[in-house]
Each structure stands twice: as C-alpha cells, then as structure tokens.
Amino acid sequence: MIVKGCKTYGFETRFGPNWPGQRCLAKTRRGTACQRPAYKHNGRCGLHGGLSTGARTPEGLKRISETNLKHGRMTKDKLAIQRQIAAVSRSLRSEIKRIEKALINAGLMPED
Ligand SMILES: [Zn+2]
Numbered sequence: 299m300i301v302k303g304c305k306t307y308g309f310e311t312r313f314g315p316n317w318p319g320q321r322c323l324a325k326t327r328r329g330t331a332c333q334r335p336a337y338k339h340n341g342r343c344g345l346h347g348g349l350s351t352g353a354r355t356p357e358g359l360k361r362i363s364e365t366n367l368k369h370g371r372m373t374k375d376k377l378a379i380q381r382q383i384a385a386v387s388r389s390l391r392s393e394i395k396r397i398e399k400a401l402i403n404a405g406l407m408p409e410d
Contacts, residue, residue: 313333313334313335317335319335319336320335320336320338320341321333321334321335321336322334322335322336322341322342322343322345322346322347323336324342324343324345324346332345332346334346
C-alpha cells in the first residue's frame with residue numbers, strides 16, 4: 299500500500315511475508331520453497347498440487363454420469379435394444395422374401 303500525502307493507493311498483499319497461514323513449500327525450479335498459500339486438502343498450492351484425479355466413490359461416479367447424460371438414446375442398454383430390434387426385423391424381411399419366392403414359384407403370386 300502506497301501513501302502519498304493524505305491518500306493511500308493499492309491494497310496490502312493478501313499473502314504477504316507476514317501471512318500466518320500454511321505455505322506450499324514445494325521445491326521450485328529455483329531450488330527455493332514455494333511461498334504460495336497451500337490448499338487445506340493436500341498442503342500444496344494450485345501450481346504444485348496437481349489436478350484433481352476425479353471421483354472415486356460409486357456415488358461420485360454416478361453423479362458425474364447423470365450430469366453428462368442428455369437424453370439416454372445412446373446408452374448401452376438402449377443400443378442393445380436397438381440392435382435386437384434390427385436383428386428381428388432383418389430376419390422378418392428375409393422370411394417375407396423367402397415366402398414371396400415360394401409363392402411366385404408355386405404360381406400363386408405375380409412376379410412383379
Ligand atoms: Zn507451490
């Protein structure tokens with residue numbers, strides 16, 4: 299904070315040299331200890347603590363899955379049902395074709 303005459307400019311640094319909280323203290327590229335404030339959960343700062351590795355618990359994984367689900371049209375069970383329907387309709391089409399051919403051969407149905 300700078301004081302000029304009767305006016306003060308700027309703010310005091312929030313994590314200045316006399317800040318009483320926990321420091322990161324990771325080894326920096328200069329070889330000194332990092333002075334950034336540490337997160338409580340891992341004791342390191344945002345630069346040295348690494349990124350989140352994601353949810354681990356089944357509840358957390360389920361919550362993420364539900365968040366990312368838009369309509370459920372492409373879920374595994376829906377795709378399996380679609381594949382089953384496609385297989386049934388394929389077999390029905392081939393069966394109809396076989397019956398038509400048999401009727402045409404027997405002369406019971408015109409060829410067109
Ligand atoms: Zn750090």
